[in-house]
Amino acid sequence: MLFNTVDFAIFLPIVFVLYWFVFNKALKVQNVFLICVSYFFYACWDWHFLGLILLSSLVDYYVGRYLAHTIDKNKRKLGLIVSLVTNLGILAYFKYYNFFVESFIDGFTLFGASLEASTLQIILPVGISFYTFQTLSYTIDVYRNNIKPTQNIIAFLAFVSFFPQLVAGPIERASNLLPQFTKVRRFNYSSSVDGLKLILLGLFQKMVIADNCAVIVNQIFMNYSEQSGSTLFFGAFFFAFQIYGDFSGYSNIAIGSARILGFNLMQNFNMPYLSRNLGEFWRRWHISLSTWFRDYVYIPLGGNRGSKGKVIRNVFIVFLVSGLWHGANWTFVIWGLIHALCFIPLVIIGSNAKFQSTADKGRYLPSLKTIFQIGLTFFIVVLAWVFFRSENVSHALLYIKGMFNWSLMSMPQVSKGLILFLVVYMIFEWLQRDKIHMLDISFIKSKPIRILIYYTLVFIVFYFAGNTQPFIYFQF
Amino acid sequence: MKQFLKYTLLFLLPVLVIILLVEIFYRSVPNNYTYKHELIESQKETVETLIFGDSHTFYGLNPKYFSSKTLNMANVSQTLYFDKLLFEKYISEMKNLKHIIIPLEYTTMSQVDNTQEDIWRKYFYAEQMELDVPLITWYDIRKYSLAFTQKFGVTVRYYKEYKKNKTLVGCDDSGWGNTYISAIDSTEIDELAKIISRKHDDATSDFSVNKKRLNSIIETCIAKDIQVILVNMPVSQPYLKLLNQEEVQGIVDLTQELGFQNENVTAVNLLYDTRFQLNDFHDADHLNSKGAKKCSQILNAILEAN
Numbered sequence: 001m002l003f004n005t006v007d008f009a010i011f012l013p014i015v016f017v018l019y020w021f022v023f024n025k026a027l028k029v030q031n032v033f034l035i036c037v038s039y040f041f042y043a044c045w046d047w048h049f050l051g052l053i054l055l056s057s058l059v060d061y062y063v064g065r066y067l068a069h070t071i072d073k074n075k076r077k078l079g080l081i082v083s084l085v086t087n088l089g090i091l092a093y094f095k096y097y098n099f100f101v102e103s104f105i106d107g108f109t110l111f112g113a114s115l116e117a118s119t120l121q122i123i124l125p126v127g128i129s130f131y132t133f134q135t136l137s138y139t140i141d142v143y144r145n146n147i148k149p150t151q152n153i154i155a156f157l158a159f160v161s162f163f164p165q166l167v168a169g170p171i172e173r174a175s176n177l178l179p180q181f182t183k184v185r186r187f188n189y190s191s192s193v194d195g196l197k198l199i200l201l202g203l204f205q206k207m208v209i210a211d212n213c214a215v216i217v218n219q220i221f222m223n224y225s226e227q228s229g230s231t232l233f234f235g236a237f238f239f240a241f242q243i244y245g246d247f248s249g250y251s252n253i254a255i256g257s258a259r260i261l262g263f264n265l266m267q268n269f270n271m272p273y274l275s276r277n278l279g280e281f282w283r284r285w286h287i288s289l290s291t292w293f294r295d296y297v298y299i300p301l302g303g304n305r306g307s308k309g310k311v312i313r314n315v316f317i318v319f320l321v322s323g324l325w326h327g328a329n330w331t332f333v334i335w336g337l338i339h340a341l342c343f344i345p346l347v348i349i350g351s352n353a354k355f356q357s358t359a360d361k362g363r364y365l366p367s368l369k370t371i372f373q374i375g376l377t378f379f380i381v382v383l384a385w386v387f388f389r390s391e392n393v394s395h396a397l398l399y400i401k402g403m404f405n406w407s408l409m410s411m412p413q414v415s416k417g418l419i420l421f422l423v424v425y426m427i428f429e430w431l432q433r434d435k436i437h438m439l440d441i442s443f444i445k446s447k448p449i450r451i452l453i454y455y456t457l458v459f460i461v462f463y464f465a466g467n468t469q470p471f472i473y474f475q476f
Numbered sequence: 477m478k479q480f481l482k483y484t485l486l487f488l489l490p491v492l493v494i495i496l497l498v499e500i501f502y503r504s505v506p507n508n509y510t511y512k513h514e515l516i517e518s519q520k521e522t523v524e525t526l527i528f529g530d531s532h533t534f535y536g537l538n539p540k541y542f543s544s545k546t547l548n549m550a551n552v553s554q555t556l557y558f559d560k561l562l563f564e565k566y567i568s569e570m571k572n573l574k575h576i577i578i579p580l581e582y583t584t585m586s587q588v589d590n591t592q593e594d595i596w597r598k599y600f601y602a603e604q605m606e607l608d609v610p611l612i613t614w615y616d617i618r619k620y621s622l623a624f625t626q627k628f629g630v631t632v633r634y635y636k637e638y639k640k641n642k643t644l645v646g647c648d649d650s651g652w653g654n655t656y657i658s659a660i661d662s663t664e665i666d667e668l669a670k671i672i673s674r675k676h677d678d679a680t681s682d683f684s685v686n687k688k689r690l691n692s693i694i695e696t697c698i699a700k701d702i703q704v705i706l707v708n709m710p711v712s713q714p715y716l717k718l719l720n721q722e723e724v725q726g727i728v729d730l731t732q733e734l735g736f737q738n739e740n741v742t743a744v745n746l747l748y749d750t751r752f753q754l755n756d757f758h759d760a761d762h763l764n765s766k767g768a769k770k771c772s773q774i775l776n777a778i779l780e781a782n
Contacts, residue, residue: 006617006618006624007616007617010617020477187477187480189477189479189480192480193480193483196484223674451487454487455490458491462491462494462627462628462629463628463629463632464629465627465628465629
């Protein structure tokens with residue numbers, strides 16, 4: 001079930017009414033109801049893979065309980081290994097088996113040897129990378145004694161399968177989300193209203209920005225050899241907005257849906273294209289994944305501690321693993337590598353943690369310096385997206401080669417209206433940069449004006465929605 | 477909570493009203509589906525020749541030029557899936573039926589059911605042509621409401637068209653699509669051919685599903701002594717050249733093969749027919765009224781010879 005469909009528009013209000021009016025008598029009943037609707041939500045794609053979610057949940061629940069009463073270090077390590085092997089094993093089999101086999105064969109072919117090995121016809125279960133990472137983080141946190149393991153299996157199953165964020169995040173931490181399943185939830189008016197605003201914003205980002213960009217992006221990437229450099233550049237530019245609108249839109253609808261059910265999910269995007277360097281970009285883009293890699297890969301590797309060389313190694317590893325997380329293709333690895341290569345200079349000069357505060361606070365217009373910083377960061381990100389979008393590495397290289405020639409100066413054969421629309425959207429983001437989200441317009445005192453803005457957005461969503469496209473991140 | 481529900485419903489009220497108006501619009505304004513349904517219901521007992529297919533036969537075969545009583549049941553983007561459903565629904569009631577014409581084209585044989593672009597059509601077939609469409613599940617909301625089948629922008633476009641023409645019906649009382657009158661501007665053909673050929677390239681040559689459907693129709697026709705004309709409809713040469721030639725040949729071969737294998741099947745290949753020139757086309761792949769006349773007369777001569 002997609003968030004941007006009539007099906008979900010009916011599903012969510014039904015869940016809302018039953019959740020608050022019928023199953024609100026006992027927390028346990030409410031949680032069981034959430035498990036049922038979450039499993040139904042997932043089954044709408046493919047019920048065959050429900051067993052995987054259940055397996056992953058049960059393994060981590062019992063490993064957590066085992067760790068709770070085990071003091072012996074080796075035994076605790078064994079418990080952790082069981083969880084890692086199960087979750088990463090599922091992920092490796094469904095997502096990476098063919099990739100590794102093919103890469104292995106290609107590697108041998110490079111050295112002149114031929115190898116016979118067969119790949120498998122494997123269907124990738126939707127959202128597998130998201131829920132395995134979420135449940136894995138629970139076990140690791142329990143192992144590290146950062147959180148206490150839960151004894152409440154219903155709450156744990158609901159935590160893993162919670163439908164708003166089950167298939168594409170935000171990848172929640174047990175420390176934030178799990179306690180919300182174990183205490184009585186009260187309806188909060190302002191939080192629910194904010195949830196609806198987020199849903200509206202998310203629908204706008206997905207249906208208007210992402211889906212309209214997708215049509216042009218598909219055309220340009222499919223026929224890249226026939227396009228001018230400027231058209232190719234704008235193809236990548238539109239993809240940058242497609243993936244942003246797509247994923248940020250999904251996250252906003254997820255967070256909004258959770259809000260009206262009384263849950264607070266973590267923010268996943270914070271206007272990333274206003275970042276002034278890559279360090280800031282990664283604090284604003286797919287925040288739940290970036291922080292996951294920070295906490296469970298980067299810091300265990302040593303993080304910022306040790307020599308510069310070690311720090312650089314750690315950064316490399318994190319970006320490469322992050323690339324691979326996105327998909328079983330070398331294009332994603334190279335995408336990660338580009339980000340690593342552009343991030344490392346920031347680590348060397350010590351400015352990766354720079355720009356923690358709002359840009360040009362208190363000013364309407366950005367300074368020239370800020371424009372340059374944002375522009376440069378955006379340009380790097382757009383170039384890297386070419387690899388992310390391309391089918392293979394040679395396709396991406398040819399695309400970039402086609403981009404950088406004299407035809408880059410020619411008039412692009414793309415919709416000027418859409419470019420203008422995206423520029424206007426970015427201006428609005430700039431004006432709202434110090435708010436929690438773009439539709440936080442509580443500073444407008446006039447209620448009719450606020451309502452007019454909401455209706456305008458509803459109208460735009462209805463009228464200018466592009467052809468429905470699947471969410472890009474579902475494939476991850 | 478009550479306040480939240482009240483305000484949310486109040487906010488959504490105009491949206492719900494618009495949805496209701498859209499529903500009324502789709503259910504009250506006649507379109508090609510409702511009109512063709514009326515036509516076949518009123519003529520099913522007298523029709524001798526029935527034309528199926530998509531826009532190529534909808535615009536390309538005019539029953540006026542057939543000597544037998546002919547009805548054009550083709551429609552824009554009508555796939556073999558729906559041709560078969562229509563055929564099965566009416567065949568037992570069509571006592572006078574002697575011929576059916578089915579186009580086998582580049583877009584026909586490898587056509588996949590339920591593609592995103594045309595997904596909305598199945599609801600109109602089910603609701604307005606009263607077809608039992610197995611593709612639609614009982615829990616699909618669009619089975620019950622046509623308002624959710626189209627994007628709002630498309631509905632507004634239909635509404636403007638309705639206001640302008642006072643109808644959404646694009647065919648005459650024989651079912652022929654009569655809105656493609658003019659010929660294509662010859663300066664635009666190459667660019668248009670490029671765009672349309674790309675659009676039609678589905679990157680698959682798997683004919684198995686549709687071949688099965690075709691064979692099922694042919695078998696029923698054998699049992700009822702009905703002649704089947706399988707036709708490769710004419711298209712403009714610039715467009716034809718840009719198609720995957722292997723797939724084109726595969727379709728032509730299949731048409732001929734079915735013609736050889738079945739006594740009641742006649743295969744007609746008009747793809748390379750030089751009688752069709754650029755001024756017979758409305759665009760890259762659709763005949764205009766002049767081309768439709770020519771094509772209809774050719775097929776009528778074949779029917780008469782049979």
